Amino acid sequence: MNESKQDKLILLVEPDPVVASRLEDLFRGEGWVVEVRHDARRARQFLQNNKPHLVVLEPLLPDEHGLALVSELRKHPKWGFVPTLVLSEDLDPEARLRALKAGALDYMTKPYEREELLFRVRNLLQLAGGTTGADRSSRLSPEEKLLAGLLELGVRQLTPGVSRVSRYGYTVEEAFRLLDDAQPGEELDLLDELADRGKVNRQFYDVVHLCPKCGWHDLNFREVCPACESPNIKVQRMYRHVTCGYVGPRSAFSEAGRRCPRCGREVEPESLVSAGVRFHCNQCHNSFAEPIVVCRCLNCGELSDVDAVETRVIWTYQLRPAEEAEKPHKRVVEPSTLRPLLRGEAAVLSEHEILDKLEQALNEAIEKRQELSLIQIVIEGLGRLRVRVGEDKLRRLLVAAVSRLFRVLRATDSLGYYGASGFLLVLPATSLSEAKVIAERALVYLRQVLPGLFISIRLAGFPQDGRSVDELLEMLEVGIETVNAS
Missing domain, CATH: 3.40.50.2300 (Response regulator)
Structure with a gap:
């Protein structure tokens, strides 16, 4: 009617x-x-x-x-x-x-x-x-329908809450209630779609680990013996006898009547020096330098290698006003070919978000009269590698590469997609010489997991290379300061 x-x-x-x-x-x-x-x-x-x-x-x-x-x-x-x-x-x-x-x-x-x-x-x-x-x-896509519902309710801030029934361990109740026939956690994927399109802002909240078999978040990590995979292991502090070089636990010297089991000489306290620790398996009595780490999924019961475990970044979201959401960034941003492979797997900012971070960091550097450095990483040959190893393995390699990049970053640094197949690192309060050391370390890590690819690294710094976002990015494109390896 x-x-x-x-x-x-x-x-x-x-x-x-x-x-x-x-x-x-x-x-x-x-x-x-x-x-x-x-x-x-x-x-x-x-x-x-x-x-x-x-x-x-x-x-x-x-x-x-x-x-x-x-x-x-x-x-x-x-x-x-x-x-x-x-x-x-x-x-x-x-x-x-x-x-x-x-x-x-x-x-x-x-x-x-x-x-x-x-x-x-x-x-x-x-x-x-x-x-x-x-x-x-x-007529609306699921993410557009979700955004329309949130705007109609007047919601502006979305903070995830812990949920045992969500595959990610978190859910956003305000968003989930607006979805029909959805599983808890799907609203996070839709909100990420909106963030990638610039409709909402997001900030880091947490990282969860997901089972590679069933995709569930409830994993139990434990250290086990590399020989029998028993978790019944203990740590032993090792000592070296300075006279003959024998290395063993203190109990080995005590059981020998306070004498060295190798040379038979009486052991004085000053003749023993610390030699680190070793691990001992109480089940197979194997002694080893490092245990291996495995994880068991409490949802499907499968054991997985730690390197195969996936990660999912959990964000908080802020809805933008309509006029701000429709405002394009002042720079034309080239879409990344890496983001579809890595989305949801690492705390990597989108193309627009990393430029916003750069602008904020530059304003702060100008205000506090500090230095600021940029590192651009360009990876070439991904198409050939995809053909050779397949998309799934390429994705795992890229996830491992990003995980290693985060090892060289501090809490104040930012990593985001930039260019068709690369990343941009924003390093506040960092000189260009310090950035070059970080770039060299990053290059070593990348070559470990991406062999056979050409990786070039370019650097630019404030104030010597420019005093605006555009000037610094143009200096990166020129590539005067570079670190190359193939």
């Missing part, structure tokens, strides 16, 4: 009070509810808490051009299916095309013919009535 006319709400955005009054009377005469606003700012304020069935708009508004508002409505997940009729004094044929490109569904010029205007409004209201509720939601 169609909605009654009294249920139809029209937002009229018209700067001329006389024209607005005439249009309001015309629409109310048809039984429609009309709200009048005379500029874009007040129209936005109305839209924050209301959802009209139709927007009738004059583009020449006093505070901004109305087509900017039309474009914003079209892109917004909450208002995207509200039709817009542009009613303009502009007789230029190009004006109609500009309005339609901005997202308007219809265009009329003033002076208007009364019956034609009402006919067009009825058609648009009928269209709005057919795209509400479930029909409208079905």
Whole structure:
């Protein structure tokens, strides 16, 4: 059943009070509810808490051009299916095309013919009535539907909570309640999709380990004997007899009557020096330098090697205002081919997030008069490696590479995707000479897990190489300071 006319709400955005009054009377005469606003700012304020069935708009508004508002409505997940009729004094044929490109569904010029205007409004209201509720939601992707629901609820901050029933061990209740037929944890994947598209901001919260067999978070790590895999091991402190060099636990000297088991001489306290520790298995009596670490999944019961265990970063999320979410970054960012392989596996910032971090770090360096260094890592030959080893193994190699990169970073440093197949490291309060040492260490780690690939590392520093984000990134592209290896 169609909605009654009294249920139809029209937002009229018209700067001329006389024209607005005439249009309001015309629409109310048809039984429609009309709200009048005379500029874009007040129209936005109305839209924050209301959802009209139709927007009738004059583009020449006093505070901004109305087509900017039309474009914003079209892109917004909450208002995207509200039709817009542009009613303009502009007789230029190009004006109609500009309005339609901005997202308007219809265009009329003033002076208007009364019956034609009402006919067009009825058609648009009928269209709005057919795209509400479930029909409208079905056109949204799952992540867009989630974002629209959160915006409608007025949620701005999302913090994960511990959950035993989520595969990641965390869930965001406000987001999960908005999903249909979803498993706990799926809302985190959708929020990450929104973060990758710049719709929400995120900050690091935690890292969880996932079983490579079933993908569950509940893993039990333990050290075992490398010979019999028994966890029944103990640590023994070892001592070296300085006279003959014999190494053993203190008990070996005690059992020999305080004499060295090798040379037979009496052992004085000053003749024994520490020689580190060794491990002893109480089951097979094997002695070894290091135990091996295995993990058992408490969900599926499978034992896995630690190197095969996957990681998942847990974030907190902040929803951006609509006008900020639609604002593009000032630099054109080349999409990374690494992110689809690594997404959800490591705490690597997206292309936009790492540039935001760089801007924040640069502002802080300028304010505190500190140095700042950048390291760009470019990896070439990934396509050939993918063909040779397959996508799954390539993904594991890249995860291992990123894990090793984090070994050289401090808590204040940031790592993000940059370029088609590379990373950008932002190192606050770090000189270029210090950054070069870090870069060389990173290169050693990368060559261990990515053999046969060409890896180049470029460096740039503030203030010597530039005093703005653009200048520093351009210096990286020039590649004056480099560390290369193949």
